[in-house]
């Protein structure tokens with residue numbers, strides 16, 4: 528919790544230092560949008576159709592902006608399900624094809640060959656479970672962990 532407050536505090540401070548405008552939510556997100564994006568790629572399954580996330584462990588820093596690129600190179604559909612994680616981040620957008628989705632996302636389904644990009648800022652420190660919720664996939668090893676420091 529203290530890290531969470533530290534992040535919020537430093538974000539608010541940087542707004543105060545940068546200008547005279549009030550620290551509204553809009554200004555906060557504008558400030559975050561100026562940050563360079565850190566790209567991370569996670570594959571859901573692989574061409575050998577093994578049931579796993581590659582990589583299956585992510586470590587993220589609060590207050591940084593990430594572009595999580597999700598790919599499904601396998602021949603079956605998979606889910607990227609991280610419910611609690613989604614509550615610990617601020618989602619800027621999820622982009623898939625020509626569609627951009629705003630708001631909180633808890634689960635994405637990727638059909639064979641699909642790609643999606645999830646742009647977000649980690650806020651709340653913790654260890655969050657990741658899994659594929661298709662019957663039998665979690666049990667077969669399709670799970671992982673996302674840590675926000």
Ligand SMILES: [Cu+2]
Nearest residue numbers: 605659661664
């Ligand atoms: Cu799966």
